[in-house]
């Protein structure tokens with residue numbers, strides 16, 4: 001391993017990895033998979049809304065007492081929140097640094113004529129920005145109630161969800177974000193598999209099918225909630 005010209009010391013393996021392109025891509029892949037796992041669980045939990053207010057609100061209450069009596073009230077939930085925040089930050093920072101690296105690595109001939117990023121790159125970039133903005137809105141809407149339409153009722157997520165999807169803008173925001181989520185997961189899962197070295201000529205077809213299925217199931221599962229409120233199935 002080469003010496004660091006600034007410190008004159010041999011850099012540590014984590015330091016070298018963090019500063020390498022493959023290290024940043026690995027951080028993106030692992031943090032993305034952590035968020036994906038959360039999203040699958042969140043989507044399945046949301047489907048409990050179809051069993052009525054009693055079951056949905058009880059489930060939300062249970063989320064705050066998971067692990068009791070060993071874990072104190074909300075400790076498990078806070079643990080999950082800390083891991084998620086770390087994953088979101090690591091994902092966003094690596095994405096930004098990788099995109100800066102992509103720009104710097106371009107040959108001089110591109111200085112005056114900016115090349116168009118590929119369709120996949122543009123979809124991932126804009127999708128990521130939309131999802132980041134959505135997440136802020138979503139937390140202010142259904143967790144803190146700051147931008148919630150009508151009176152936000154802590155501990156009554158069923159009514160809160162119905163209120164959100166009883167407004168046109170609530171439906172537009174969530175439907176656009178869920179579409180972005182589907183596209184992001186579809187390409188992101190595939191990219192993560194390549195980065196982590198799971199891909200091979202034999203497995204690529206199966207990986208592509210898994211990515212498509214995951215994206216479809218997540219999008220349909222999430223979208224079913226606003227659709228159910230819009231059509232009066234959930235009220």
Ligand code: HEM
Nearest residue numbers: 042046060081135138142143157161174181222223225226
């Ligand atoms: C139609 C789609 C969705 C619905 C109906 C929905 C519903 C909810 C509800 C009701 C809560 C509050 C739960 C509670 O306080 O007990 C919540 C929290 C949350 N949702 Fe969603 N969600 C949706 C999509 C998403 C998506 C796509 C993401 C991620 C990009 C997401 C991430 C979160 C996070 C991080 C929390 C905070 C959990 C916590 O720390 O308390 N949700 N969601």
